[in-house]
Amino acid sequence: MTASAVLGVLAYPQIDPVFLQIGPIALRWYGLAYVAGILCGWLYGRHLVGTPRLWPNGVSPITKTDIDDFIVWITIGIVAGGRIGSILFYDFDRVAADPLSAFRVWEGGMSFHGGLIGVTIAMILFCRSHKVPLFSLIDVVAASVPFGLFFGRIANFINGELWGAPTSVPWAMVFPHAGPEPRHPSQLYEAALEGIVLFLILRVLTHRFGALGRPRLVGGVFILLYGCARIFVEFFRMPDVQLGYLLGTGWLTMGMVLSLPMLLVGLWAITTAKPRAYEPRVAETTAA
DSSP: OOHHHHHTOBOOOOOOSEEEEETTEEEEHHHHHHHHHHHHHHHHHHHHHTOGGGSGGGOOSSOHHHHHHHHHHHHHHHHHHHHHHHHHHTOHHHHHHOGGGGGOGGGOOOOHHHHHHHHHHHHHHHHHHHTOOHHHHHHHHHHHHHHHHHHHHHHHHHHTOSOBOBOOOTTOBOOTTSOSSOBOOHHHHHIIIIIIIHHHHHHHHHHHSOGGGSTTHHHHHHHHHHHHHHHHHHTTBOOOTTTOSGGGOSSOOHHHHHHHHHHHHHHHHHHHOOOOOOOOOOOOOOOO
């Protein structure tokens, strides 16, 4: 009889983190989650900018070609920012002792807050280079991000990492490397809140309330609600073992601390967003 049966909790599904092995090359669900998130976000971003009724006067200031060009920029921002953020915020001592571990991204170790900073920098540089309005691009990206958040948290669940605190709720699970205690499947909580719920709210804003006509409103709602969701789930999630709870509180985590500024930024963006219409983009021509 399994431990989960004895404890009366849900069985944790033992899914191999490697979904395909080709000789020495191992393809992992974690990497696939990033690919799926970026691909779905790209397609959804093209849908948003290519649907005239979502924009004032039927004019989007961003083209589908802009979204295509931005894919490389945002991918670099996600990976570089996420990895650097993870090292600086959560794992500096370990990486300092083993510098090569910084490049083993397939083992996990990606920070959302670091990725957010990386993507923000990528958007600023891209907009300057391509003459695209920054806050409108932020809105399109923000509405597309929940895909990546959903797939990323599912990958965390498959890896059996970032598990929750011990609990007696009926849906608790015993994670393979977390000891015998039943725990909250906090990865699934985050997948639901940060992925599904957040996507649906932003979808209603963009498709029913014309939020793309108020630059930075969608981005503000995203950043505010993500911060709230993350802080909420942190109460059910175990802190990173190398950091533990901060200030000896028994509840304050690094995830909470990093999410608090997001609430202020989100409120600022929402309260200062003003209606704006754009002129059609005119293609640049080169004299013969």
